[in-house]
Structure formats: C-alpha cells, structure tokens
Amino acid sequence: SQQGEEDPQALSIQEGENATMNCSYKTSINNLQWYRQNSGRGLVHLILIRSNEREKHSGRLRVTLDTSKKSSSLLITASRAADTASYFCATPGDAGNMLTFGGGTRLMVKP
Amino acid sequence: KAGVTQTPRYLIKTRGQQVTLSCSPISGHRSVSWYQQTPGQGLQFLFEYFSETQRNKGNFPGRFSGRQFSNSRSEMNVSTLELGDSALYLCASSLWPGTQETQYFGPGTRLLVL
Numbered sequence: 001s002q003q004g005e006e007d008p009q010a011l012s013i014q015e016g017e018n019a020t021m022n023c024s025y026k027t028s029i030n031n032l033q034w035y036r037q038n039s040g041r042g043l044v045h046l047i048l049i050r051s052n053e054r055e056k057h058s059g060r061l062r063v064t065l066d067t068s069k070k071s072s073s074l075l076i077t078a079s080r081a082a083d084t085a086s087y088f089c090a091t092p093g094d095a096g097n098m099l100t101f102g103g104g105t106r107l108m109v110k111p
Numbered sequence: 112k113a114g115v116t117q118t119p120r121y122l123i124k125t126r127g128q129q130v131t132l133s134c135s136p137i138s139g140h141r142s143v144s145w146y147q148q149t150p151g152q153g154l155q156f157l158f159e160y161f162s163e164t165q166r167n168k169g170n171f172p173g174r175f176s177g178r179q180f181s182n183s184r185s186e187m188n189v190s191t192l193e194l195g196d197s198a199l200y201l202c203a204s205s206l207w208p209g210t211q212e213t214q215y216f217g218p219g220t221r222l223l224v225l
Contacts, residue, residue, distance in 0.1 A: 035216070040219075042117075042201060093167075098167055099144075099203075
C-alpha cells in the first residue's frame with residue numbers, strides 16, 4: 001500500500017518558474033526522501049530530510065517537512081527544461097530498508 | 112565511484128518462461144533492495160538483502176525470488192512469467208540496511224512479457 005501521496009499528479013510550468021510538489025503520508029516517520037525519475041529510468045536521490053528537521057536545501061531544491069500535518073513539500077526554484085521528470089516522495093516501510101513510494105508528480109517544464 | 116549497475120537493461124520473454132536479473136551495488140554497499148514499477152501499481156518493494164540474507168520481502172508471490180552473493184551482488188528470479196510481470200525492475204543499494212540510509216538506484220531492467 002502507498003504511504004505517501006503526491007499532489008498534484010501532474011504539473012506543467014514555463015522555464016524559470018518555480019515548481020512545488022506536495023507529499024502526504026499516513027503514519028509517523030523518522031525520515032522522508034525525495035527522488036526524481038526521468039522517463040522510465042532509474043531513480044535519482046534528491047534529498048533525505050529527517051523527522052527533527054523542518055527544512056533542507058540542496059542547490060535549487062528546498063524540502064520542508066511538517067510532521068504534525070504529516071506532509072512534505074519539494075520546491076524547485078528557477079526551473080529548467082532538464083527538470084522535466086517524475087518526482088516521488090518515499091517514506092520508510094514497516095521494517096528494514098523498504099521504502100514506500102507515492103504515485104509521483106509528473107513535472108513538465110516548457111522551454 | 113561507479114553507481115549501481117543492472118543487467119540486462121531490456122528483456123523480452125514469453126509467458127511461462129523464467130528470467131534472472133542482476134544487480135551490482137555501489138562498491139562498499141552491502142544492502143540491496145529490489146523494487147517493481149508498473150503504471151498501475153507504481154513502485155512496490157520486492158525484497159531486501161544484507162550479508163547474503165533476505166531481511167524483508169514484499170507482498171509478491173513465491174515466483175519472485177532473489178539472492179545475494181558474498182560480494183554483495185544480487186540477483187532476482189521470476190519463474191513462470193505472467194503478462195502482469197511486465198515492469199521496470201529497479202535495484203537499490205545502501206551502505207547498511209535500515210530506513211535512515213539513502214538508497215541509490217540503478218537504471219533498471221525493463222522486462223516485457225509477451
């Protein structure tokens with residue numbers, strides 16, 4: 001079953017604009033990860049944010065985590081055509097190294 | 112450092128056949144996990160291996176199996192293939208097991224079952 005759910009399912013913006021994707025999850029977590037996937041290829045790890053962190057930055061990416069609302073957001077600033085991809089949030093599963101993924105947000109950045 | 116590699120990248124099989132997929136983790140990583148990705152079900156956890164032992168298994172039938180070798184390389188096998196097994200199979204590695212670790216994914220093996 002899916003733990004995280006991304007919103008929106010699809011997003012289309014112009015190059016240079018900001019893109020915001022949201023993720024909601026159901027149970028308590030100790031961390032949340034965001035991944036990017038280009039057109040049916042492998043997943044690229046973007047950011048891991050721990051439950052005691054509220055915000056984290058990596059280049060043009062900003063991730064927030066609100067554990068009280070069980071939600072996270074990924075902001076991509078000054079988007080580029082190369083940012084066109086699907087973005088997934090992932091939360092720890094029941095045990096071990098299992099990740100539970102949401103359905104993803106398909107982002108299209110038009111040049 | 113080389114990333115996670117998966118072979119083959121593409122595979123076409125027919126129903127009833129079996130298939131073996133291979134995954135080489137990042138050097139030094141000892142934990143390997145497998146995921147199946149389909150348009151309908153999304154990304155689903157298959158199994159996780161650490162030190163040649165299966166630690167966890169997802170909700171998949173017994174036709175799906177795997178193993179890990181002493182060099183941390185892993186293989187997964189699907190027997191008696193069904194049309195619904197058509198998917199992108201992704202392997203991920205991390206230094207250690209545990210959900211605090213970042214998992215690094217390979218490019219995937221795209222399996223088409225006819």
